[in-house]
Amino acid sequence: MTEFFAMGGYAAFVWPAYGLAALVLIGLLAVSLKGLREAEATVRALEGVRTPRRRARAAHSHTTHSHTDSPHTAPSSAPGLPGKASEG
């Protein structure tokens, strides 16, 4: 076993090469996974903020629609259209 780790006297060159490769590849994987998890958590948080408000406003505009033409609700609901905003 010590013979294996000695690498025929070249241990100081062989093991750092394998170590660096492992470090870079595992590090990149970890950073990428962390970035993905954080981005997906932010998406969920933002959708959580948005959805109830939009539902509330939709209900509100339904009730007010009968007796006013409510010109001010039309532009406010425009940027929150769900189908257009979610997927490009």
Added chain:
Amino acid sequence: MHRFANPARFLRLSALLLPWTAGATVILLIAGLYLSLFGSPPDYQQGDTVRIMYIHVPAAWMSLFVYTNMAIAAAAGLVWKHPLADLFAKAAAPIGAGFTLICLVTGSLWGAPMWGTWWVWDARLTSVLILFFLYLGYMALVNAFDDPQRGARAGDVLLLVGIVNVPIIKFSVDWWNTLHQPASVVRMGGPTIDSSMLIPLLVMAVGFTTYFITVVILRLRAELAQRKIQTLRFSVAGDGATG
């Protein structure tokens, strides 16, 4: 081609693909490490330093493979205004830079005992160093613009200009006198190395490729999520301003 570049379709396809590429990467790299460290003989001239080859050569192949794919994506991004193509190049760049760094450092660690020097400014080594700087320059350029679209455009142009470096790297060992040895696997007339060394090399190379596919899918999904965050922030800000 446009059908596969639809983001929703990509998310569905990549979710199906991911467990297979991740599993293949684990199996291939374990097998590759076993073969390179235990299952292959020391070289009759280079002794055990030849084991550095099983990292160095696949990493060098990947550095060119990833860059070429990014340049193809850049062309698709410029010609067809493809949103996924730009995101692919952006997602792949750090992985390509990582492989190039591995290639450079392991080459240095191999050169020190075998050539008697850590570094020489010859054609092969210098052109690979330029490739590393191209990766870093692309990453810096793409993130230097407030408007991601403009950053992607500038990055695409850099990638297409930099593609001239790829054949220079490949043929540098034939065109110039260099300390680096000429190709012994990807050459006319077939590989010149023994199968006991060729098999571990190819297993590691396939493992690096599936690793790249796995991590690039993860990074692409993160980039798509970032795009979604931008549109969501915009619409939340719009709700706040008007409501």
